[in-house]
Amino acid sequence: MKTISLYTNAPALSNDMAEVLRLFYGNITLLVNEPGGDWTITHEERIENNIRIVCVYDSNSAYETSETLTGDAINDKRLRRRQAKLGVYRLLKERTGITPPWGSLTGIRPTRLVYTEMDKGCTLDEALVNVQNVFDVSDEKIAVLDRIIQTQQAMQGPRPNEADIYIGIPFCASRCAYCSFLSGEVGSGKLLVPYTDALCREIDSTLKLLKETGLHPRAFYMGGGTPTALPAPLLDHVLTAAMPLMASCGEITVEAGRPDTIDREKLTVLRKAGVTRISVNPQTMHDETLVRIGRRHTCAQTEEAYNLAREMGFDHINMDLIAGLPGENLEMFRQTLEWVSSLAPESMTVHTLSIKRSSLLHLWEAELPDGDMVADMVRAGAEVAEYMGLRPYYLYRQKYMAGNQENVGYACPGHECLYNVDMMEETVSVIALGAGAASKRLFPQKGFIRRAFNVSDICQYIDRVDEMTQRKRELFIEQ
Ligand code: SF4
Incomplete structure (x- = not known):
C-alpha cells in the first residue's frame, strides 16, 4: 500500500x-x-x-x-x-x-451533475459537455449518461404530494462476502416475529401519517436484506398489513434476491399482495464463485426460482450481476451474461465489485481485480443488455469500486423501476420503515432535503419502534 x-x-x-x-x-x-x-x-x-x-x-x-x-x-x-x-x-x-474513466469524479451520482447544469438552462448536450470538460469524464461514460438521462426524461415524473414507500427486512440466509448492508443472518429466527410485529406497528402509524399529510404513495419497495428470508406466514403478515400503503402505487417491488429463499408458497404470498416486480439475483452463473462469496445457493436453484416465478405469472423479473467477483475472469463473466440473456429477464443490474470496509472481503484483505479487465466486463454487460433489448436507465457509483467503474440498471422500455430512479435522482420524498431505514423529505422550493433515520440495531428497533414513528412525524409534519 x-x-x-x-x-x-x-x-x-x-x-x-x-x-x-x-x-x-x-x-x-x-x-x-x-x-x-x-x-x-x-x-x-x-x-x-x-x-x-x-x-x-x-x-x-x-x-x-x-x-x-x-x-x-x-x-x-x-x-x-x-x-x-x-x-x-x-x-x-x-x-x-x-485517465480514470470518470475523470476526477468521486461522487456517487454523476447524473445529478448533468441535471444541475440543465437546471441552469443548458440543453442535455451542453450539460454533458460542461460535465465532461470540468471533470475530464471519458467519452464512453458521457455516452452512458446521455442514454440514461434520455430514458429518465421519458419516464413518468413524480406528481406533487407523492412519496415512495420503503420497507426494510434486515435478514438474510447467510452473509455474502461483499455485503456492506446492515442485515443479519436469520439464525435461530427468534427475532423474526418481534421484528415483523414492530414493523406492522410502524406500518399502522405510517397509514395515519399519510392521512394527516395527504401524501400519496407512488412506488413501493421492500428490500433489505432479503424479504423472502422471512417464512411465508410472516411475509404474508407484513405484506397484508402494508397493502393499504400499496393501493395507489403503480409499481410494487419485493426483492427476492436470494434464490434459496424462494418457493411456491412465498411467491403465492407475493402474488396475492399484488407485487409487480421481483428480483431474483444470480450474481454469477459459476457455482464455485457462489461458494467463494458465501452465497449458499447454486446456479441451478437460481434457474429453478426464476422459472417458478415465471410459471406463477410474474412478468417483471430483475436479475443482479456483479462484475469482478473473486476468481472470475472476462470469459466467466461473459458466460454469466449469456446465461442471463437466455433467461430473458425484463431488467438486469450490472454491479461492479466494490470492497467496502464493513464487508467480509475487506476483513479477508481481498484485493480488487484488475481495472482493465473489469472495464471490459462492464462493456460486455452493456453489449449484452443491448442485445437483450434493455437500455440503461439508472446509474450510481460507490467507494472502493474495481476499476473506478459504476453500477448500471438496464430495463426493457416501460420496465424501468421508478423507485430506483427516484432514489438515485432524489426527486421524491421517501417514507422508510424498518431497522436502519432512512426517510427523507424533499423541500423542492428551498432546494434541500431533510432526513430521519431509524435505528439500525434490530433489537433497538423492536424496543423503540414508537420513537421511529415520532421521528417520521417530526420530519413530515412538525417542521
Ligand atoms: S443477499 Fe444482499 S443483503 Fe443479504 S447478505 Fe447478500 S448482499 Fe447482503
Missing part, C-alpha cells in the same frame, strides 16, 4: 483529496502534514480580491487554479472542495499517465 504525505493549509479538505488519490492508487495511507510518505504533495489555498487561488504541486509539477467566490456559502464550499480535488487529479494524471 502506498503512503503519501499531503501538506495542506486546509486539512479539512484532506478526505476529499484522499478520494482522488484512491482513484489512482487504490488503498493508500495518507499522512496529513506529516513526513514519511513514499511521495509528498502540497496543497495550498489563499483568497485574493474575492478569488480563491489553489496550487497543488510536488517536486516535478504544479497546478494552479482560481475561482471567483460567489457569496453563496454552500456553493462556495462545494467549489472549494472541487478545486482541491481537481488540483490533485491533474497532478496524478500527469504523474501516472492514467
